């Protein structure tokens with residue numbers, strides 16, 4: 001707690017405010033996704049193994065690919081932050097672009113997955129496992145879309161050269177958000193793809 | 197030199213560890229253990245992965261304690277909520 | 289000055305200054321007017337319900353304007369009665385209590401009390417206000433869609449709420465869920481703002497234990513809200529999908545579990561009552577020292593008790609569900625935690641009483657309301673113990689005893705506490721004093737009629753009078769109690785009509801009131817002692833430095849009996 005309290009002895013910087021605000025936001029996000037995960041786990045326990053036959057039909061391969069994609073995008077955005085810290089504008093811009101491409105790749109794979117499942121007859125109304133599957137991955141997907149908007153805005157600012165007068169710190173806060181989206185997926189992956 | 201006052205760990209190596217853990221949990225599914233053991237194991241691995249991302253990528257390791265509390269307290273809370281609801285919802 | 293903190297320039301256009309303002313003081317007032325406006329609706333609904341209970345299925349005076357099929361010539365059908373109980377609860381908790389105590393008081397006071405020039409994120413602050421305004425519009429619009437407004441109670445229990453076939457309400461309930469989702473979003477934005485502001489923007493010398501207690505209450509409330517609402521948001525999304533897409537998360541025939549909704553709702557619901565409660569108590573904590581001219585008793589004890597109560601509030605939720613068929617194994621633990629949670633609140637109340645003891649009390653209107661809040665809240669708190677112990681609860685559950693209990697906690701907090709706060713801070717907010725005589729008339733009228741409404745409710749509740757029934761005369765065993773119902777209704781009419789005194793005083797004083805000085809109550813905290821009245825854009829002419837705690841009254845050896853936080857002891861008071 002010492003740093004935050006010490007900060008009040010002089011001007012609070014936008015950096016401290018931004019990071020603090022983002023962490024409080026993430027706390028509420030943890031509770032929301034935590035709520036979903038809790039509900040899923042409890043229902044699955046109550047079902048007494050009846051869901052396994054439904055859970056078999058998700059594509060573990062696609063899920064694995066997406067896990068690798070998202071883990072890698074976490075790496076690239078933290079590299080962008082590191083580059084900004086080291087005043088290396090060029091690689092910061094490049095890492096932002098790679099992150100953006102990986103985020104789109106994630107959504108692409110997800111879209112293929114959804115299309116295959118729906119054409120095979122697995123919709124949100126097929127059974128309660130599939131309801132959970134579509135709601136949880138859908139909500140996570142919306143968070144990815146939100147991340148794309150934010151990272152895209154940072155990338156456009158980087159191209160225009162407006163990312164550098166204090167605003168470059170936003171890469172750190174958006175990065176925190178993006179890592180959180182990654183962590184959610186780290187749990188969704190075994191919950192939905194591995195435990196049949 | 198960095199202007200945030202903390203060092204940057206070797207992010208690529210951390211990424212390598214994360215991938216390794218991913219493939220360990222994938223492999224565990226094919227080992228001949230009971231479902232209970234396998235599920236427990238892959239969730240422990242997932243928790244470890246999440247901790248690594250939070251500690252290094254989200255630099256909780258270098259943060260003040262207030263930020264750590266902000267991150268940990270909600271996790272504890274929803275775990276408590278889940279455990280409390282097991283007799284009521286989970287074993288219905 | 290403009291370089292301190294956010295340093296946004298003072299706006300000049302009307303739209304930027306009064307409508308889409310990013311100044312926390314303007315936003316605080318916007319919240320104030322929104323909450324008072326919504327309170328009129330909540331009160332009107334209470335009047336319709338009370339009339340129906342006293343003289344069932346007769347034409348209600350003043351309800352003739354309600355179009356069909358909501359009412360028929362002033363007579364309300366059961367469906368509309370159910371919508372009234374639902375919307376009365378929803379409006380009073382989420383659209384009056386929270387915007388008044390957190391939105392208005394929190395926004396206006398927190399930056400001033402910590403010496404900051406604005407919130408940490410002024411634009412987010414503006415967005416939070418416009419989000420709850422949208423939510424209010426969505427909620428009011430839900431009356432006019434086909435099938436009428438939500439009628440599953442303010443708790444929206446599944447499966448009643450999960451499938452339109454049970455209530456006949458279609459989009460009305462969907463819009464209700466969406467309005468709540470927007471309201472939650474608004475207060476999440478607000479909470480992030482409050483917490484970041486208090487952590488990062490305190491002026492030099494303002495340590496955590498020199499914060500006025502109101503700030504402590506606001507940040508504890510923000511943390512409680514932020515940590516409890518998430519699972520309910522998850523549940524609300526699932527409920528909306530059940531209703532619109534046709535999933536079955538809360539519908540037993542489709543594999544869902546309706547009981548889970550109750551768990552999710554009350555996991556949020558109990559911390560939520562403290563979210564509303566704490567800022568109201570915070571106002572009392574500011575008012576007591578000013579009008580007793582002595583420090584509040586046990587500052588740190590109050591802070592720690594609040595934190596303990598906040599933490600415990602996450603472990604008591606199932607006391608709302610003792611008769612819902614939950615596992616008997618978890619009934620006893622929840623009974624115990626519920627009884628335990630009264631301990632920190634008892635400590636706080638004793639601190640209040642000790643603060644009053646031996647003080648030279650100035651009986652101004654805010655002080656009267658503060659004392660009134662404490663006295664009525666004690667009744668609410670003590671009757672909570674009955675509800676909290678499972679054996680008694682099984683008897684009184686879903687009776688008017690419960691209705692009386694929670695009105696005895698929330699009414700003193702939101703309205704008596706809110707009035708105390710408004711009479712107290714009105715001079716700072718609007719630069720004028722409110723009329724004291726009218727204020728005292730308002731106090732005595734409101735407190736007496738409030739007790740006349742709700743004390744009889746304990747009696748009929750103990751007599752078995754169920755809550756949420758349309759027509760008590762349908763039950764023979766309730767018929768002997770009908771005279772009490774009629775008495776309650778007349779008292780409620782008196783209570784509501786009495787509020788005209790406040791409305792008149794509020795607007796009359798705003799234009800014709802005596803001009804307020806910078807520090808009319810001779811208070812020590814920064815918003816009174818260091819900021820001009822009304823505070824300019826940016827709040828302070830110079831950044832204050834804080835030298836001591838917030839309640840230094842009657843210090844020996846000082847010229848005046850109050851020592852402002854930003855003036856060093858021994859130096860001449862500014």
Ligand SMILES: [Cu+2]
Pocket residue numbers: 557558604605607608
């Ligand atoms: Cu409760």
